[in-house]
Amino acid sequence: MKKYLEIAKIHFKAQIAYRFDVAMTMVFTISKILFAYILWDAVFGQNETVAGFTFPMMFSYYIISSFLYQIEMSDRVSWEVSARIRDGSFSKYMVIPVNPQRYFIAQTLGAMMFYPLFIFASTAAWVVLFRVKLVIACDTAVIAAALIMTVLGLLFMIQLNYLLGILAFRFQDISVFLMIKGNIVAFITGALVPLVLLPRGIVSVMRFFPFYYVTYLPSMLLIGRNKEEALTGIAVLAAWLLLFTILNKYAYSKFRVMYDGVGI
Amino acid sequence: MEVQGKMIIQAKKLSKTYKLFEKEAGLRGSIKSLFNRKYIYKTALSDFDLEVNEREFVGLIGPNGAGKTTLIKLLTGIIAPTSGELSVLGYYPNNLEYAFKKQYAVVMGQKSQLFSELSAADTFLLFKELYGIPTDEYQRNLDYFVKLFDVEKLLNVQVRTLSLGERMKMELIVALLHNPRVLFLDEPTIGLDAVAQKQIRMFLREVNKTRGTTIILTSHYMEDIKSLCKRCVVVNRGEKIYDGSTDALFEKYQTHKKISLSFSEATDFVLPQGCTLVDQNPQKCTFMVPVEASREVVYSLIQQYNLRDIIIQEDDIGSVVERIYGDRQVKRS
Numbered sequence: 316m317k318k319y320l321e322i323a324k325i326h327f328k329a330q331i332a333y334r335f336d337v338a339m340t341m342v343f344t345i346s347k348i349l350f351a352y353i354l355w356d357a358v359f360g361q362n363e364t365v366a367g368f369t370f371p372m373m374f375s376y377y378i379i380s381s382f383l384y385q386i387e388m389s390d391r392v393s394w395e396v397s398a399r400i401r402d403g404s405f406s407k408y409m410v411i412p413v414n415p416q417r418y419f420i421a422q423t424l425g426a427m428m429f430y431p432l433f434i435f436a437s438t439a440a441w442v443v444l445f446r447v448k449l450v451i452a453c454d455t456a457v458i459a460a461a462l463i464m465t466v467l468g469l470l471f472m473i474q475l476n477y478l479l480g481i482l483a484f485r486f487q488d489i490s491v492f493l494m495i496k497g498n499i500v501a502f503i504t505g506a507l508v509p510l511v512l513l514p515r516g517i518v519s520v521m522r523f524f525p526f527y528y529v530t531y532l533p534s535m536l537l538i539g540r541n542k543e544e545a546l547t548g549i550a551v552l553a554a555w556l557l558l559f560t561i562l563n564k565y566a567y568s569k570f571r572v573m574y575d576g577v578g579i
Numbered sequence: 580m581e582v583q584g585k586m587i588i589q590a591k592k593l594s595k596t597y598k599l600f601e602k603e604a605g606l607r608g609s610i611k612s613l614f615n616r617k618y619i620y621k622t623a624l625s626d627f628d629l630e631v632n633e634r635e636f637v638g639l640i641g642p643n644g645a646g647k648t649t650l651i652k653l654l655t656g657i658i659a660p661t662s663g664e665l666s667v668l669g670y671y672p673n674n675l676e677y678a679f680k681k682q683y684a685v686v687m688g689q690k691s692q693l694f695s696e697l698s699a700a701d702t703f704l705l706f707k708e709l710y711g712i713p714t715d716e717y718q719r720n721l722d723y724f725v726k727l728f729d730v731e732k733l734l735n736v737q738v739r740t741l742s743l744g745e746r747m748k749m750e751l752i753v754a755l756l757h758n759p760r761v762l763f764l765d766e767p768t769i770g771l772d773a774v775a776q777k778q779i780r781m782f783l784r785e786v787n788k789t790r791g792t793t794i795i796l797t798s799h800y801m802e803d804i805k806s807l808c809k810r811c812v813v814v815n816r817g818e819k820i821y822d823g824s825t826d827a828l829f830e831k832y833q834t835h836k837k838i839s840l841s842f843s844e845a846t847d848f849v850l851p852q853g854c855t856l857v858d859q860n861p862q863k864c865t866f867m868v869p870v871e872a873s874r875e876v877v878y879s880l881i882q883q884y885n886l887r888d889i890i891i892q893e894d895d896i897g898s899v900v901e902r903i904y905g906d907r908q909v910k911r912s
Binding site for chain 2: 317318320321322325328329332333403404406407409410411412413487572574575576
């Protein structure tokens with residue numbers, strides 16, 4: 316366990332190596348909130364509510380979901396794993412005493428670690444300086460459920476992307492798989508549009524899939540809505556996580572023998 | 580007298596065949612390959628036998644594509660053999676067991692374990708945890724290698740700003756922190772200048788001698804092999820064509836020296852008897868001379884021509900391999 320903590324630490328250190336990058340990330344985070352404010356202000360206009368959301372509720376939803384979307388950096392895993400398999404540098408994970416899958420989990424968690432700091436700082440700035448109202452759930456059980464769901468969601472997404480990445484052992488090019496996954500995930504996680512705006516039938520089908528619980532449901536829970544779905548969400552995510560853990564173990568042991576390590 | 584340890588690497592009839600995708604050039608070839616995919620099979624290693632004892636320093640030499648890197652990849656478990664038996668430190672490498680991986684290290688000249696954005700010291704700390712090295716042992720090893728390489732001032736410098744030679748020193752320290760029993764080195768001196776090459780050689784010799792680390796080294800540089808490895812294995816087209824004393828190999832097969840002359844003015848150069856011309860123009864000339872005649876030839880050239888420069892080089896590895904290969908073909912026929 317300690318070695319994976321060290322892997323997370325070194326990737327966190329690499330993430331904050333350049334001051335300009337760090338500063339730009341902060342500027343980007345703050346400006347994103349500004350654009351969202353302008354956009355939703357225009358959408359609401361004179362209306363009190365849109366699709367059952369008040370303006371502060373919608374704005375809070377946007378801040379929370381975009382934060383979760385930003386820390387969900389698992390995309391890197393599939394791109395990096397597949398690129399390393401193709402150029403032969405995946406060998407470096409095979410010759411050290413680590414489980415490559417856990418290495419990438421630790422790496423992703425390490426890289427995302429510093430985003431929460433910026434998000435909290437910039438959100439606090441908006442709330443204090445511009446007196447923007449934030450709607451946050453008061454129930455600690457709901458907040459705990461949302462946090463557990465967030466962690467399970469992040470782990471599931473890393474597992475999914477790792478599986479897509481190691482497909483490069485078998486297929487020369489996996490960019491089509493990644494493109495399809497990217498489009499589906501962006502839509503289903505509700506990162507673009509709250510899912511309540513979609514037909515009810517589609518949303519109920521989505522509830523059997525994990526993506527609904529990755530960004531959308533934790534965001535809704537944190538603004539005090541959809542409490543009744545919390546336990547189901549955790550159970551569904553845990554089941555998918557378990558399934559993908561087993562699937563990855565099987566796929567890695569089956570596919571890695573196809574690796575030629577070309578390029579070294 | 581040097582004491583050799585027990586056998587720690589054993590390969591019997593080891594073979595590796597790669598399946599390669601083949602496509603005709605041009606647009607037509609690309610479209611055709613969508614419907615009718617062709618594969619070819621390339622044997623990178625064939626019926627290869629190898630035995631290495633603990634504490635040995637073995638050189639693996641051969642031209643590009645000979646199978647040296649494939650052999651290193653098989654020995655470290657990166658790839659699985661197509662057929663044959665293989666045991667390294669009592670393990671089947673491709674099972675990738677942690678207990679096995681903790682006993683060896685591999686340094687690949689063009690692939691790095693260092694984090695370029697961070698300092699080498701950060702990577703050292705990571706490897707301390709990866710290998711579960713106790714703090715006192717880690718500190719002892721680090722102090723030893725840092726002193727040996729004289730890199731104390733570079734420890735906290737961002738890796739990307741280090742020179743190639745400095746980076747290779749750091750790579751070697753990373754690899755050796757956990758006291759591996761076997762060290763695999765794939766072209767560790769590639770691209771380095773003469774000074775850095777010499778330092779790396781001194782370091783490797785010291786590690787082999789004082790720490791008893793078994794070292795398997797592939798290199799294109801004759802000097803690496805000659806100065807470090809008592810034993811060398813020559814690989815060509817996936818086959819082992821020589822396995823024995825390095826001195827005997829070079830004595831028998833390094834039969835020529837390459838001489839390059841630069842003239843002060845345009846010169847009508849006459850090739851000395853028994854020499855083979857490689858390249859010639861009025862300002863320069865390069866030719867091969869038999870080793871036993873080299874002294875005499877150089878002496879007479881200095882007397883005879885107005886020379887601006889003269890460079891004398893050893894036969895390269897490629898020529899030596901060609902001669903061994905040719906010799907084997909003759910014996911077979």
